[in-house]
Amino acid sequence: LTRRVRIRVTFSSDDRNRSYEILIRDRILDELIEGTLPLPNANSFIIVTDANVNKLYGSKLLKGLSGVTKAGLVSFPAGEANKNIETAWKVASELSRLGADRRSVVIALGGGVVGDLAGFVASIYKRGVDYLQIPTTLLAQVDSSIGGKTGVDAPWGKNQLGTFHQPKGVFIDPRTLLTLPPHEILNGVAEIAKCAIVADREMFSQLSKLTKFDSDIPRKFIVRACRIKARIVSEDEKETNLRVVLNYGHTVGHAIESSSNFRLRHGMCVTLGMMAESWIALTMNLLQRTDFEKQFELLRRLYRYSSVNLPILNKETLFKFALTDKKTDSLTVRMSLPREIGKMYTTADGNYRVPVSKEIFDGSIDYLRKALSNG
Ligand code: ADP
Ligand code: ZN
Numbered sequence: 550l551t552r553r554v555r556i557r558v559t560f561s562s563d564d565r566n567r568s569y570e571i572l573i574r575d576r577i578l579d580e581l582i583e584g585t586l587p588l589p590n591a592n593s594f595i596i597v598t599d600a601n602v603n604k605l606y607g608s609k610l611l612k613g614l615s616g617v618t619k620a621g622l623v624s625f626p627a628g629e630a631n632k633n634i635e636t637a638w639k640v641a642s643e644l645s646r647l648g649a650d651r652r653s654v655v656i657a658l659g660g661g662v663v664g665d666l667a668g669f670v671a672s673i674y675k676r677g678v679d680y681l682q683i684p685t686t687l688l689a690q691v692d693s694s695i696g697g698k699t700g701v702d703a704p705w706g707k708n709q710l711g712t713f714h715q716p717k718g719v720f721i722d723p724r725t726l727l728t729l730p731p732h733e734i735l736n737g738v739a740e741i742a743k744c745a746i747v748a749d750r751e752m753f754s755q756l757s758k759l760t761k762f763d764s765d766i767p768r769k770f771i772v773r774a775c776r777i778k779a780r781i782v783s784e785d786e787k788e789t790n791l792r793v794v795l796n797y798g799h800t801v802g803h804a805i806e807s808s809s810n811f812r813l814r815h816g817m818c819v820t821l822g823m824m825a826e827s828w829i830a831l832t833m834n835l836l837q838r839t840d841f842e843k844q845f846e847l848l849r850r851l852y853r854y855s856s857v858n859l860p861i862l863n864k865e866t867l868f869k870f871a872l873t874d875k876k877t878d879s880l881t882v883r884m885s886l887p888r889e890i891g892k893m894y895t896t897a898d899g900n901y902r903v904p905v906s907k908e909i910f911d912g913s914i915d916y917l918r919k920a921l922s923n924g
Pocket of ligand 1: 600602605627628629660661662663685686687688689725726728729730733736815
């Protein structure tokens, strides 16, 4: 990928001030380090990163930025377990110690954990400062760095404290994937598969034809996923309706993730979640069997490829977590479900959130367990 791909995220509902660009290009991080890519005006830049990414890229970027502007760096221990309010507090304290003011810009350099947490802190520090995203995992590049959702996890569920705060720019360097462990690549492929099932049948069949899922994943999948996400977020920033389609697989997926105490990777949970939710769509007669099977086959392949053990799937626990999902109101679990590969279902009144009964929810967990335990 030598040409730089530009994708614009715009918000028709208000001023154009908040619109921003996603730039995708190999070595774009090197361009930032070397100072050949212009950054916005700011009093200072504070890189927020985790310990792993710091070692690989953080100190290099800090050195590069320090040559041309005032710059600082805050690092916290890696892992979803640290995406909590205590870490947010520490990062904010560090920003203050480094003298960050309202005209400072936060640079989120890392995976989804860094992006969500740094974005969250940026949204509340002195009532909000600007931030840039430099996602370094596949998952963050195709999903979490775009769209302005920020937040931290709480003991009662994932992303339970958060804000909408759009970044001023997203810089995607697919070369950073070369250092990423294989299971982290798979984690991102799950969100690419989700995008394809939600909005792009052609992309789905291309993805199904891949024989391996590694850091050489064709760049066109990253670009397409970003385009899909940018389009949906531009249309429905605050998730009043359409944006929930990106939550496909996530009602059951987040429940599995929360009940595993975040030991399972998000992408694997979403893969399992899409398997359960596609069964629900089939059982509710929203989705045809052929499209169910095509989709299930790819998802099962991703699951096997990951060689993780099937987690304990307790229906009561999962249902309890599903009820804390943000799509849920009162006592009804709602999901976003496919009507065919590439199209999501809406109720008669145009709602992408479909109510699902406890019986069908339970049935999907039984199905999942059966489908995955016998090989
Ligand atoms: P996600 O992006 O899936 O939300 P994390 O932000 O937790 O996940 O990142 C997953 C792991 O990969 C973390 O341990 C993080 O430090 C590490 N990591 C992130 N980017 C890279 C990279 N480019 N190379 C190597 N390791 C990375
Ligand atoms: Zn996700």
